[in-house]
Amino acid sequence: MIALNLKQFLRKTTPAPAVQTAEKQTNREAWQEFASPIGADYELYGAMRQAVPVIDAALDKIVRLTGDFKVLCGDSFVQEELDGFVRGVRVGTGGFGLRQFIAVHLDSMLTYGNAVGEIILDGEAKDIAALYNAGLRDIRIRQGDTPLEAQVAVRSGGFEFIPVKYPDLVIFTPLAPRAGQVLGEPLLRSLPAVAGVLTKIYASISTNFERIANLRYAVTYKPGAGGAENAKEIASMIAKEWSGAMAASASGAVKDFVAVGDVDIKVIGADNQMIDTEVPVRQMLEQIVAKLGIPPFMLGLHWSSTERMSTQQSDILTSELESYRRVLDSVILRICGLWMRLRGHGCPLRVIWEDINLQDELEAAKARLLAAQANKLEGGEGTE
Numbered sequence: 314m315i316a317l318n319l320k321q322f323l324r325k326t327t328p329a330p331a332v333q334t335a336e337k338q339t340n341r342e343a344w345q346e347f348a349s350p351i352g353a354d355y356e357l358y359g360a361m362r363q364a365v366p367v368i369d370a371a372l373d374k375i376v377r378l379t380g381d382f383k384v385l386c387g388d389s390f391v392q393e394e395l396d397g398f399v400r401g402v403r404v405g406t407g408g409f410g411l412r413q414f415i416a417v418h419l420d421s422m423l424t425y426g427n428a429v430g431e432i433i434l435d436g437e438a439k440d441i442a443a444l445y446n447a448g449l450r451d452i453r454i455r456q457g458d459t460p461l462e463a464q465v466a467v468r469s470g471g472f473e474f475i476p477v478k479y480p481d482l483v484i485f486t487p488l489a490p491r492a493g494q495v496l497g498e499p500l501l502r503s504l505p506a507v508a509g510v511l512t513k514i515y516a517s518i519s520t521n522f523e524r525i526a527n528l529r530y531a532v533t534y535k536p537g538a539g540g541a542e543n544a545k546e547i548a549s550m551i552a553k554e555w556s557g558a559m560a561a562s563a564s565g566a567v568k569d570f571v572a573v574g575d576v577d578i579k580v581i582g583a584d585n586q587m588i589d590t591e592v593p594v595r596q597m598l599e600q601i602v603a604k605l606g607i608p609p610f611m612l613g614l615h616w617s618s619t620e621r622m623s624t625q626q627s628d629i630l631t632s633e634l635e636s637y638r639r640v641l642d643s644v645i646l647r648i649c650g651l652w653m654r655l656r657g658h659g660c661p662l663r664v665i666w667e668d669i670n671l672q673d674e675l676e677a678a679k680a681r682l683l684a685a686q687a688n689k690l691e692g693g694e695g696t697e
Contacts, residue, residue, distance in 0.1 A: 426499035
């Protein structure tokens with residue numbers, strides 16, 4: 314009875330609008346036809362973050378720079394309870410706070426283009442007990458009864474997927490889906506080729522250091538007249554003594570190598586030069602920075618730039634973060650709105666984000682100071 318009442322309580326009573334321009338779906342019960350929210354690139358995107366530290370650092374910075382938020386309502390008494398819920402709601406196995414849930418949710422959106430979370434109610438369905446960010450490996454999503462809805466299914470064993478029992482408790486957030494599509498587009502969508510070239514350059518640098526920087530020697534014995542008969546024995550003796558001298562050097566001892574006759578010793582690869590990789594690496598990094606929208610100086614890339622250029626780059630990053638915040642607003646309001654309804658509160662909610670950087674606060678403080686000075690001057694002139 315509780316589950317039935319909860320389902321009726323959560324579902325909308327108004328009929329869904331009809332969309333005439335959407336592609337018609339057939340075989341609605343074939344759950345195996347659900348699309349994976351991560352597609353075939355799940356391992357690829359994870360490997361990109363692991364192999365290219367700049368990508369991983371950029372995504373982590375985007376999540377952190379998105380900042381904290383506060384959910385406000387019109388009732389001061391309810392506001393205190395709401396603040397306690399936002400700070401203390403359980404998230405996953407050991408986390409607390411709605412901010413942590415939003416951070417993991419955003420990280421999944423940026424990496425895979427989609428994020429799936431769940432609101433977990435207590436046993437009596439009277440309060441939100443916890444929030445959970447689901448892994449996308451065993452999640453399938455497709456268009457719902459209308460193009461304005463999405464249906465979520467989970468793996469039940471083998472290759473069978475079963476729709477979730479309470480879809481209204483599941484939060485599915487796509488990142489900038491294309492027209493007519495249900496799934497979103499990951500922020501790393503156009504970077505696999507760039508990351509592949511970059512990892513190949515790094516691998517070649519490692520190989521070249523193994524071949525060139527790690528010194529190896531070629532010892533050549535040239536037998537003179539009458540020494541050809543014992544050349545094999547002499548070469549074996551030289552090889553043995555040379556190996557002993559190198560082993561002693563590796564252990565920290567100094568041992569000389571003494572040979573009789575015409576012995577030539579050369580360093581293998583000494584005539585070769587390391588290929589300069591600064592230009593191609595920078596070209597690849599520029600593509601990554603342009604896609605992720607992070608200023609180079611925030612990633613430790615000390616490229617020449619003017620103060621005005623740095624300011625413009627910071628403004629671009631601010632606009633990117635504002636767009637992510639607008640996507641997350643609906644997630645925050647949905648969770649807090651359900652919490653309010655479960656407790657019988659009906660006051661409206663709004664999300665207030667903290668300022669992205671101190672530069673904005675400084676400019677706002679200067680504006681307030683100038684306004685106060687102007688008001689003081691106007692007031693002084695009026696009293697004379």
